[in-house]
Amino acid sequence: MSIFPKRTIPGKTVTIHWNFNTSHLDGAHLYPLVKIGIKDPKNNITMLFEEHVIAFPDQKKSKKESLQKLKYLNKNIPLLVLADYLEGPCKREKLVEILTNIQAGRHYYFTYTIPHDAPLGKYSLISEVHNNGNVKYSKTRLDDHFWVEKISLVTVTGKGKDRTAVIRNHSEERTPVKIVRCSIDLNGHMESEMEAFEMNPKDTKPISISEEKVFLLYNEERETVTLTEEEPIYLVKNHEILSISKKNGLDCLMEKDNDEAYWLSPEAKDLWDKSDGLLSKNSLSEKEKEVLKEMEEQGLIKQTRL
Structure with a gap:
């Protein structure tokens, strides 16, 4: 299995990849019960998938078989999944086997959104394939986890x-x-x-x-x-608007979707230039705050938090 991202925060979503390899089947099909879930740091479990999954035996090799005959549908595996297999000691040991089975396997993707009030810490993945009373676990289970941070x-x-x-x-x-x-x-x-x-x-x-x-x-x-200011508000210019400087020394802003233009006073031009995303609103003078109010009403400058 693989998880990305491996580190996240409350309110965000992680994607989980599970590969069901069926190339080893010979002479019989398989219809196991598959359980995929997540266990949080307080041992609370959220199940993402509890279903039976059908798998058919691989075809027998034949000398008459055309070399061009396709056996599998193309698997569009994200590069992040392949990169994740390169990390961690467990995955290095299983790398050759896992990569060999990627094309033969069946790939499932699950998403899990971390609740805003979720506990912080290490989350473990649950991967169980139940068949005839036996349970098969993920070969990468030592690395099947992610962290929720703050x-x-x-x-x-x-x-x-x-x-x-x-x-x-x-x-x-x-x-x-x-x-x-x-x-x-x-x-x-x-x-x-x-x-x-x-x-x-x-x-x-x-x-x-x-x-x-x-x-x-x-x-x-x-x-x-x-770290220099508690909960600062920053100012950033509207990057969807084009800034044009005329030869006569005048400056204007133009929207892309229409011909409307905004002519800038020297004070407005100065504030426009300084609003780079790291200009703190608290650093403005009273005059600049008046200019800011007008430019905000026109959608030229926005307030933001990092």
């Missing part, structure tokens, strides 16, 4: 370049994180300094902050937490 900013203390952000791992499992420190020079060029490490279960850790913008990435870098 990292949060607890508080920010200090001022200026002597600030400290306190972060917390809410999970019962070790959780990989990455700290990204961004500095911007006078020409607007951004440089990043990065550090990756694992947080211990239920751990709280201080992070020193001297840069203007510092972020924490986790959940395979899909989730971003701002």
Whole structure:
């Protein structure tokens, strides 16, 4: 079996791949009861599939058989499934056998959406094939699991370049994180300094902050937490609108689907240029907030959270 992504957060969905290999059957069909499910960290079980699955014996090899005769329907296996088989010690041992059986096998895909109030930690997959009182388990069961994570900013203390952000791992499992420190020079060029490490279960850790913008990435870098400000609101320009600078020095914005144009005042042009997704709303002056209100009403700038 394979699961992707292997790390997720509450409210998101994981996809589970199960391969039912039937190439070994000889002289008899198989109609077992298949059970596929998920067990959460508190041992609560959610079944995704409980059905009988029919399988037929492979045809006998014949010398007269045409080499061009097809035996299987084409299997469109996602690259993520193949890549997942390359990870983990269990999967390396079974790799040749698994890849050999991929074309002969029958592939099933299940999805599971993690509830918003689900427990954090390690989730295990259940894969059972029941036949004549015997149970066959997944050959990759040692690796058949995924993690549900949550990292949060607890508080920010200090001022200026002597600030400290306190972060917390809410999970019962070790959780990989990455700290990204961004500095911007006078020409607007951004440089990043990065550090990756694992947080211990239920751990709280201080992070020193001297840069203007510092972020924490986790959940395979899909989730971003701002460490310099608690729950900041950022401004981002509407990237579906085209910005045009005229030779006469005037600037306008044009929508793609119609001929409507918005002429920008110098103040609006400045705010448009600065709204790069990392401009905090709290940093605006009162005048800029008035300009922002007008541009929001026109759908030119949007408020967002990372």
